[in-house]
Amino acid sequence: MSPGGLVDPKPVDAASSCNPESAPTWGTDAQLIEVSSSSKNDDDWFPSTSQYSNVRLSPLLDGFSSRVNITDGGHTAIRFQPQEGYRYTFCVSLSLAPNQTIQPTPEADIYLMEGIDYERYSMDEWYGDAPSDWYSFYGWIPYRDIHAYEGQSSTEFAVTYEGGGTSSSFGLFSSSGSEGMYLVLDAKNNSRDTDSSSVGADLIGEVYVTVEERVMLPKISAYLLCCSLPFLVIIAPLILHQRYNRGGWHDVSTKHYIPEVDLMHMVETTQGGTSNPYMDETDV
16 A cells, blocks of 8 residues: 555446445535537637536535446546545446447546646646647646546546645646545546547446545654654664763762773783782782
8 A cells, every 4th residue: 555545446346346325415515527528619718617616515524426427528527525534435337328329348537636637637628739848837647646547447446535646736727726626537538648539439437436534644753754763873873872981980879970990901920820910029
């Protein structure tokens, strides 16, 4: 498990992996955003943002399940307000919508992203011809630059929300007031090189979200751990060296310093014999 509570994704059947939940109360628990495919109008400089208006949501503390439509060449997003310290598990399964003229494999790109990145993602098609070195100004990333599951028919992933997984708040078309997170089901060809193209048919997405409260250490604990190790490496030898030098020269009972006494070594006088410097001369 990596920081942020990330669990490696694996293809699953969403209905068998996640427990069925009740439908959400749209506008309170979550917000559903469905965007169909559209071509750019040269007379418009900015796309309409009425469908992206942020309604105030309650923190998502209970899971839900829902069936959503995904238009070919468009995307569907579910916006929710995560609670810090809660673990969210997402199970998504895709299928073809009824009465499709073609029967391709139901695949799409699934992203989890924060508000700033979703704003940039919503304007993605307007910068398709822009130079790649401009991407830092208008580009978007999935949450923690990891939660992108592209070309999938079904997937499962989980994350413990801690905040701070967005791209830089600087640049064009970004704002720090974007609230909430977005689960995006993408059926178009976006600006990422690794995404899948449109399959040419409308899709239906089965979405299951389960919520679990987690016990987390304070964020400051990581800083304390990182700072304490260098401190111990530097300070511990100094303390041990000081205690070693003072060892045996301080009488604890009398609390006074015992001066150092030099002892004379034994001196050899004859072969096989030694002389004692402390022996009285009268004893010879």
